[in-house]
Amino acid sequence: MNFLADLLDLILPEHCAGCGLAPVLLCDACALPLQGPARPARTAPEGLPPPWTVTTYEGPLRAILAAYKEHGRTALAAPLGEALATAVKAALTPHHLPTTREAHRGHDPPSLVWVPSRRLATRRRGHDALRGLVDVAAQRLRTTGVPVICVDALRQRGRVADQAALTARERTTNLAGALDVTSPTQIAGRPVVLVDDVVTTGASLAEAARSLRKAGADLLGTATIAATPRHHPA
Structure with a gap:
């Protein structure tokens, strides 16, 4: 975390996390991509249902997620979590799921399980960024009559390298x-939607899905806020 940048964020008036221009948390133009409908992402390894996603991980969204995760602008959990809720709802739509009333009668509501962050990253940031987004998404879904619960079901077994500079094959390994x-x-035996903030190669989601299925979860689908764009050679 850049100490000088964080200090300036505290001293100077807040500006849009996406473009840095408008004196608001998020201007209308930067917020618009987060408010669109969900669509299946193109990136999906073998054995993983195509993740539902809302937007593309490029331009202002990269800055927005960095501001939320790395620079303490936790108020961004609201628009980001709402986008995640849109993707989760799309993943749930094809399945017959209990209503809020049925859930109260003993039917299992869907569980939202997220890909865990590296422990070092969580300590450095001072908050569990993805868990915060899942909490917002769950709250939004419940207000629309979709009964979901958040389950902290996954953990890292050991140390893994930072994925940012790795190729698709290296990420999988x-x-x-x-x-x-x-x-x-x-x-075990419960309906689960697996969530993450961004899908790049799908390696993280595929490994999480493997673990959940091994434990007997009924994996209904996967959902993310954004997917990295696919670049084709000219």
């Missing part, structure tokens, strides 16, 4: 066997 289920009884 880096994450092989890296995740485990904390308490299989929490999710």
Whole structure:
């Protein structure tokens, strides 16, 4: 974290996290991509349902997520979490799921399980960024009559390298066997939607899905806020 940049954020008036121009948390233009409908992402490794996503991880969204995750602008959890809720709802739509009334009668509501961040990253940031977005998404879904619960079901078994500079194959190798289920009884036989903030190659989601299925979860689908764009050679 850049100490000088963070100090300036505290001293200077808040500006849009996306473009840095308008004196608001998020201007209309930068917020617009987060308010669109969900669509299946193109990136999906073998055995993983195409993740539902809302926007593309480029331009202002990169700055928005960095401001939320790395620079303490936690108020951005609201628009980001709402976008995640849109993707989760799309992942749930094809399935017959209990209503809020049925859930109260003992039917299992869908569980939202997120890909865990590296422990070092969580300590450095001072907050569990993805968990914050999942909490907002769950609250939004419940207000629309979709009963979901948040389950902290996954943990890292050991140290993994930072994924940012790795190729798709290297990401898959880096994450092989890296995740485990904390308490299989929490999710065995229960409907689960797996969530993350961004899907790049899908390696993190694929490893998480493997762990959940091994523990007996009924994986309904996956959902993210954004997907990295696919660049084709000219």
